[in-house]
Amino acid sequence: MTTSGKPASFEVRILRQDAPGEPSRWERFRVPYETDMNVISVLQKIAANPRTIDGRDVAPVAWESNCLEEVCGACTMVINGRVRQACSALVDQLLADRPGEIELRPMSKFPVYRDLVVDRQRLFRSLVRVRAWLPIDDYSDRGPGPRQSQAEQEQAYPLTECMSCGCCLEACPQFQKVDLSEYGEGTSDEQRNAAFDRSFLGAHAISQAMLFNGHPIGKTSAAERLDALMAEGGIQVCGNAQNCVAVCPKEIPLTTSIARAGRATTIHTIKKFFDH
Ligand code: SF4
Ligand code: SF4
Ligand code: FES
Incomplete structure (x- = not known):
């Protein structure tokens, strides 16, 4: 000393x-x-x-x-x-x-x-599963986009701060390591993604699905995101332990996103039932 x-x-x-x-x-x-x-x-x-x-x-x-x-x-x-x-x-x-x-x-x-370097591909695969992007696929000038209200912006902004760090997944009791050993040496991307797609998405992806479903352009593919949230490994796996929100360094309101996603998927299920 x-x-x-x-x-x-x-x-x-x-x-x-x-x-x-x-x-x-x-x-x-x-x-x-x-x-x-x-x-x-x-x-x-x-x-x-x-x-x-x-x-x-x-x-x-x-x-x-x-x-x-x-x-x-x-x-x-x-x-x-x-x-x-x-x-x-x-x-x-x-x-x-x-x-x-x-x-x-x-x-x-x-x-x-x-050592301290890990492979976070599964984290990014979850974002692909919920289509965590705006469905615009070119660089043409489309003019100004639709306006978002102040209230919508205030709800969206905290969710945009996600940096895909993985803290929420490390802390989540439902997010368990995926065992790829059944594929042996040389696991292909398809095999790996199929295994990831059967496993829990994680709080970050649920929150990003809510971010993009709340966006005026993102809304155009809202149903596909909700389908992804309801598929195997989706929001139903969340046990609401709330560890995720406690460790998120960006203080993203993950449990609020999960509750919103729960309500949205329920409404989506009822809508699909009556649409058939
Ligand atoms: S609330 Fe859900 S996502 Fe968050 S830690 Fe608990 S089980 Fe995992
Ligand atoms: S802990 Fe927070 S910032 Fe990190 S991946 Fe999860 S939601 Fe995103
Ligand atoms: S180096 Fe980027 S978060 Fe630490």
Whole structure:
């Protein structure tokens, strides 16, 4: 401990894995303390001197990051037991909560590529399943789009902040890891997507379906999004545990979106019944 009350150094425990499907192992590193560090700068320090506490020289730890301002979601990992972004996880705060040690592990609901880097394809596949886009397929000048009221904009804006980070999926008891081992080596994209399409969509995709169904142009494919929400792995799987909303770094009102989606799919079912 220095005279300023800050530690001279701290320990970082990292759950490491060399490649997909390989066993994982813990490695411990000692990092000199500096003011204003975040977990990315801790990982940079380790990369510059990848030597464990017991003196072994090892391969630098792999992680992903991009924006460094909690906008891209790439650096999401489990830090001291809580899923969050490494770029906005400040060392002073982490050491205040758990003196002397920081623990890093990859998200558990996605396959690990290497160390702290995971494969989030399933997260993006869920967005494809609910058609999380506006159905405009060219660059021609169509003039001004339809106006949204102030109230519609206020409802939509928080949902647009989703950065596809995966925190809501990591925390969700209904979002379980998909086992692709039945396909063996060389799983094709079709096999993988078919397996994903049978599994729970996740809160992020339900919320994005509500975002685009509330948009004047998005409304033109609202029925297809509602069909996707009602298909296998859809909103009926949600157990309303509300873990998702508690961990979303963007404070997106996910349970409000899920409740809206529940009402919309009920009305859609009744409408389909009378249309037949
Ligand atoms: S409310 Fe639904 S989506 Fe959110 S954590 Fe619970 S089960 Fe998962
Ligand atoms: S809804 Fe929140 S927690 Fe889930 S992916 Fe989007 S930003 Fe991340
Ligand atoms: S680097 Fe983009 S959210 Fe952390």
